[in-house]
Amino acid sequence: MSLKTVWHAIRNTFKAIRNGEFLLRIRADKFYMHIMYLFLLMWMTILLSLQVDKTLSRVGDNKVELERLRIHHAEKEAALVKLHSASAAEIRLKQLGSEAALPNEPATVIKNK
Amino acid sequence: MREQSEIKDNIQNRDRIHVVMFFLSLIFMVLGIFILVWIVKIQTTYEVDSRVIGLFRPVEQKHVDHPVRGKILATDGRPMAISAPLYDLYMDCTVRKKDYAEDGKDSLERAWKAQARELARYLSLEFKDRSADEYATMILKGREKGSRYLRLQRNLDLSTIQRVKTFPLFKEGPYTGGIIVEEHEERIYPYDSLARRVIGYVKEQNRIGLESSFDTELHGTEGYEWRRVTDKKRWIRDLDSASVKVQNGNDIRTTLNVDFQDIADKALRAQINANEDIRAGICIIMEAKTGAIRAMVNLSRGATPQTVLWERENLALREVGEQGSVMKTVTLLSVVEDGFVKSLEQTIPTNNGLVPKYNQDIHILDYQRETGRRNISVMHGFEISSNYVFAYLAETYYGKNPQELFDHIYSYRLGEAFDFDITGLGKPVVNRPGTAGWSGTTLGTTAYGYGLSVTPLHVATFYNGIANKGRMMKPYLVESIEKDGKVIRKFVPSALNESICSPATADTVTRALRAVVNSGTATRLRSAKLPVCGKTGTARVVLTPEERGGSRDPYMDINGRKKNQGTFVGFFPADNPKYTILVTVYSYLSNKSFYGGTMPALAVKEIVDKIYALDSDWRPELRRTAHVPDMKEKKK
Numbered sequence: 001m002s003l004k005t006v007w008h009a010i011r012n013t014f015k016a017i018r019n020g021e022f023l024l025r026i027r028a029d030k031f032y033m034h035i036m037y038l039f040l041l042m043w044m045t046i047l048l049s050l051q052v053d054k055t056l057s058r059v060g061d062n063k064v065e066l067e068r069l070r071i072h073h074a075e076k077e078a079a080l081v082k083l084h085s086a087s088a089a090e091i092r093l094k095q096l097g098s099e100a101a102l103p104n105e106p107a108t109v110i111k112n113k
Numbered sequence: 114m115r116e117q118s119e120i121k122d123n124i125q126n127r128d129r130i131h132v133v134m135f136f137l138s139l140i141f142m143v144l145g146i147f148i149l150v151w152i153v154k155i156q157t158t159y160e161v162d163s164r165v166i167g168l169f170r171p172v173e174q175k176h177v178d179h180p181v182r183g184k185i186l187a188t189d190g191r192p193m194a195i196s197a198p199l200y201d202l203y204m205d206c207t208v209r210k211k212d213y214a215e216d217g218k219d220s221l222e223r224a225w226k227a228q229a230r231e232l233a234r235y236l237s238l239e240f241k242d243r244s245a246d247e248y249a250t251m252i253l254k255g256r257e258k259g260s261r262y263l264r265l266q267r268n269l270d271l272s273t274i275q276r277v278k279t280f281p282l283f284k285e286g287p288y289t290g291g292i293i294v295e296e297h298e299e300r301i302y303p304y305d306s307l308a309r310r311v312i313g314y315v316k317e318q319n320r321i322g323l324e325s326s327f328d329t330e331l332h333g334t335e336g337y338e339w340r341r342v343t344d345k346k347r348w349i350r351d352l353d354s355a356s357v358k359v360q361n362g363n364d365i366r367t368t369l370n371v372d373f374q375d376i377a378d379k380a381l382r383a384q385i386n387a388n389e390d391i392r393a394g395i396c397i398i399m400e401a402k403t404g405a406i407r408a409m410v411n412l413s414r415g416a417t418p419q420t421v422l423w424e425r426e427n428l429a430l431r432e433v434g435e436q437g438s439v440m441k442t443v444t445l446l447s448v449v450e451d452g453f454v455k456s457l458e459q460t461i462p463t464n465n466g467l468v469p470k471y472n473q474d475i476h477i478l479d480y481q482r483e484t485g486r487r488n489i490s491v492m493h494g495f496e497i498s499s500n501y502v503f504a505y506l507a508e509t510y511y512g513k514n515p516q517e518l519f520d521h522i523y524s525y526r527l528g529e530a531f532d533f534d535i536t537g538l539g540k541p542v543v544n545r546p547g548t549a550g551w552s553g554t555t556l557g558t559t560a561y562g563y564g565l566s567v568t569p570l571h572v573a574t575f576y577n578g579i580a581n582k583g584r585m586m587k588p589y590l591v592e593s594i595e596k597d598g599k600v601i602r603k604f605v606p607s608a609l610n611e612s613i614c615s616p617a618t619a620d621t622v623t624r625a626l627r628a629v630v631n632s633g634t635a636t637r638l639r640s641a642k643l644p645v646c647g648k649t650g651t652a653r654v655v656l657t658p659e660e661r662g663g664s665r666d667p668y669m670d671i672n673g674r675k676k677n678q679g680t681f682v683g684f685f686p687a688d689n690p691k692y693t694i695l696v697t698v699y700s701y702l703s704n705k706s707f708y709g710g711t712m713p714a715l716a717v718k719e720i721v722d723k724i725y726a727l728d729s730d731w732r733p734e735l736r737r738t739a740h741v742p743d744m745k746e747k748k749k
Contacts, residue, residue, distance in 0.1 A: 052352070053343045053344070053345075053347075053349060056343075056349035056350055056352075057343065057345075057347045057349055059349075059350070060347070060348065060349055060350070068271065070181070071197050071198055071271045072271055072272065074195050074196065074197035074301070075197055075270045075271060075272065075301075077192060077195060077303075078192070078195050078197070078301045078303040079303075081191055081192055081303040081304070082303045082304070082305075084191065084371075085304060085307070085371060085372070085375050086372055086375050086376065086379075087375050087378075087379055102723065102726065102727075103726045103727075104722070104726055105725075105726055106725065106726050106727070106728070106729075106731050106732040106733065107732055108732065108733050108734070108735050109732045109733070109734050109735065110734075110735045110737055111734050111735065111736055111737065112736075112737050
């Protein structure tokens, strides 16, 4: 193949593009379905990538929220447990002016016959 | 001719191709040399412009996930140590100050200051530690002086910090409001000082208690992930990069019973607070059948009685010392097990309380005077805690072969620091024959509680062996290791010695221990709601040279003051022991004496009475006898 032939091919390609005949010249109609399929794949890849980004953003938000709830739970648990001791109950009862105190005798268990 | 012209054309064509190929190869060769030179330059001298690096480097960050430290739980699952972050609140008082200083922006500065005053009012209402004016002065002075890091509060919880973020000015955010919140992970102990020495802590190099011993379980492992920025400027995980998932720490379920710990702590506090001469007190409650420690209290004051009682040191594990008369049980168990004493009613001569080489026992003189007898039963000698009786027994039965008694001591595990869940169990000091501490009187003094130095945990473990009919259980503090509520490792009770004595010997010694409570040195426990067996012990503590101040007596300073420790150790209920209990109090240097039968026994009584009321084992049953007829209308 001479350089002249190559030059002709390049010139014809530009002319075909200018005239809007490029795809017809290369007989692209034969590959129409393939091109559409490729386009669909690329479109889906972009879409899925955006969806993945969106989901991972939500995962990040949820992680932060879960961590916040964990901290909140730990704090509330500690506060609750603090009250859940005999001494704490006695002090609270005293503050409230109650005469109730820790039992002196064990609780009686009622059993069926 | 035609052939000649074709050949000529071919030659011309070939020459042109050769020329083109030559130039192409020349270009590639030059390019290759250039690339090689460039590679060498990059590897040696080339430095990339920092502005260029930013353009080529992918926008990614390594994010390290720190594990949440596991909880330490009581036996019923109540948390005794939890991890949660706390927050420190600071303020950058200089925000927008320069902007507002420009011409025509005075009104904005005035508005900022007005908001700051409003913020001060909210802060005052929230924290109640300063007035609104004080807060306002702090903030406005800080703005004048250019304070960028004014500390407002420390160690706030999440809900408080969330409320604070809604306050005037602060709700504008850090760039206008100046709010700075710093987070730091903290360990929360909901029961404050309760069992703090057992739970322990890990603070850089200071590591004690369960937090230290089980640090690898509690800590967990760090994880990391690479994050990239999205088109919407959000940081998300980069799925194309490697990541390691964070593993939170495991939970530790201890054998501690919060209620028992609370009861013991309170009872001991009451006794110590009532007497300024008491420096410290400890209590151990152990489950007889398993060796599970249900409570371990270690309360002590500081250098002076004025300091607050707190869990400062783990005396139960580390205080190696002579335990006094509570060790007479060791001798009694040995002589009964060896068959030297067939019955507790067996008598020995009183000899005016004198065993050659030993100090006279004045208790025996009192006994002789009161009863007119010249002999005393082993049982009575144990009841009144006579040093003479036990020195006599040791010298009579082990005088020829002292090692025999020491073999017993070692079999009771009183000569070794056995394996325990918390590191640092004190190593006993046994002055056996052949050691530097052995002298002509060591056998007798060991028999009545001096010469042998052990920790309170050793003593409690030994008594627990008697309560358990001779099976000496290994004390333990950790029941299981759990992950998200599921048990991943369980620790089962184990024995230190399957049989320290026969069940018959254990029963005999139990009878003697019961007699101590009924008619001996621990009669304060007679009225306890559950029958208690046990032994009192009073020991002098060996003083340091500084404490002695020149005194030759190792137990006394130059002013005649001594340090005492009083102990009660035993188990309850007497007929079917469920718990072993030990209470010891330690005094400052004092002229007063402290006995195991007083403060320790009173503390034990209070503890036993309260455990009786709480423990489900002793609940009386009521049988339902009444019949309530079914009053439902019958369907037709």
